[in-house]
Amino acid sequence: MREVFQNELDSLADMLVEMTQKVSVAMEKSKEALRTNNLELAEEVIAADVEIDRLQLELDKSAAEILALQAPVARDLRVVIATLRMSASIERMGDLARHVSQQVRIRFPESAVPDDFRQILKDMTTAAVRIAHAIQELVSEPGLDAVPTIDDLDETLDTLHLAVFTKIAGSNLSPSQVADVTLLSRYLERFGDHAVSIAQRIEYLLTGSWTSELIPGTD
Numbered sequence: 001m002r003e004v005f006q007n008e009l010d011s012l013a014d015m016l017v018e019m020t021q022k023v024s025v026a027m028e029k030s031k032e033a034l035r036t037n038n039l040e041l042a043e044e045v046i047a048a049d050v051e052i053d054r055l056q057l058e059l060d061k062s063a064a065e066i067l068a069l070q071a072p073v074a075r076d077l078r079v080v081i082a083t084l085r086m087s088a089s090i091e092r093m094g095d096l097a098r099h100v101s102q103q104v105r106i107r108f109p110e111s112a113v114p115d116d117f118r119q120i121l122k123d124m125t126t127a128a129v130r131i132a133h134a135i136q137e138l139v140s141e142p143g144l145d146a147v148p149t150i151d152d153l154d155e156t157l158d159t160l161h162l163a164v165f166t167k168i169a170g171s172n173l174s175p176s177q178v179a180d181v182t183l184l185s186r187y188l189e190r191f192g193d194h195a196v197s198i199a200q201r202i203e204y205l206l207t208g209s210w211t212s213e214l215i216p217g218t219d
Contacts, residue, residue, distance in 0.1 A: 008066050009076070012083045013139075015059040019090045020136040022052050026097035027132045027191070031125035033104045034184070035118075037111045042101035052094035059087045075205075082201045086139075089194040093132070096191045100125070103184055112180045114173055120160060121181070124188040127156045131195045142202050150199045157192035161185050 026045050033041040063084050070076075103112040113121050131153040138146040164185040168178055 008062065008070070009079060012059060012062060012066075012080070015055055015062070016083060016086060016090065017136070017140050019052055019055050019059075019087065019094070020132070020139045022048065022055070023090055023093045023097060024129070024132040024136050026052070026094055027100075027125070027129050030097045030100040030104075031122075031129055033101050034113060034125060035122060037104065037108065039105060039108045042104035042108075045101035046098055046105065049094050049098040052091055056087050056091040060084060063087075079205060082205055086198050086201055089197050090135075093135075093191055093194045096187045096194070097128075097132075099187045100184060103180055107180060112184065114171075114177050114181065116171060117164070117167065117181050120164060120167065121184060121188075124157060124160045124164075124185065127153050127160070128188050128191045131157070131192055135195050135198055138199060138202055142206060144203060144206060147199045147203055150195050154192035154196045157189050161189040 026048060029041050029045045032038060033045065063080050066080055067077075106112070131150055134146045134150045134153065138150070164181060168181060173181065
C-alpha cells in the first residue's frame with residue numbers, strides 16, 4: 001500500500017517537472033519573440049499555454065484524489081499541499097510568459113518595445129529565462145543550492161522593474177507605449193515572485209523551516 005502511495009507522489013513530482021520544462025520553453029520563446037518581434041513565435045507560446053493548464057488540472061485532480069483516498073498525514077500531507085500550491089505558481093508563470101507574447105501579438109507589426117527600452121527589457125527577459133531554468137532544476141532535483149540563485153535573480157528583476165518606471169518618467173513615450181512597457185515589466189517582475197514562492201516551499205519541505213518571507217497568495 002505504501003508503495004502505491006509513493007508512486008502517486010512520484011507522479012505528482014513528475015507532472016511538476018514537466019510543467020517547469022514547458023514554462024522554461026515558453027519564456028525562452030517569449031524572450032526571442034519580444035526581441036525580434038516574431039509573431040509566429042509569439043503565437044506558439046500562446047497556443048502552448050493550454051498544455052500547461054491541462055497539466056495543472058491533471059495534477060490538482062490527482063492530488064485531490066490522494067487527499068481523499070490516502071488521507072496522508074505529517075510530511076506526506078505537507079508534500080501534497082505544497083505540490084498543489086507550487087502547481088498554481090508554475091501555471092501562473094506560464095500565463096505570464098504567455099502575456100509577454102500576447103503583447104507582441106497586440107502590437108504587431110509594430111514592436112511592443114520602444115527603442116530606448118530594448119536593453120532593459122532584454123535584461124529582464126534574460127533574468128526571467130535564467131530563473132525559469134533554475135526553478136526547473138530545483139523541481140527536478142530538490143536541493144538548496146539553487147535557492148540563492150533564484151533569490152538573486154528575483155532581486156535583479158525587482159531592481160530592473162523599478163528602473164523601468166524611472167526611465168518612463170524621463171521619456172517621451174506615447175500612452176500606448178507606456179502601457180506596453182509597464183505591462184511587460186510587470187509580467188516579468190511577477191514571474192520572479194512566483195519563482196521565489198516555489199523555491200521557498202521546496203526549502204520548507206527540505207528543512208522544515210517556514211520562512212517568514214513566504215509569499216502568500218502570489219497572483
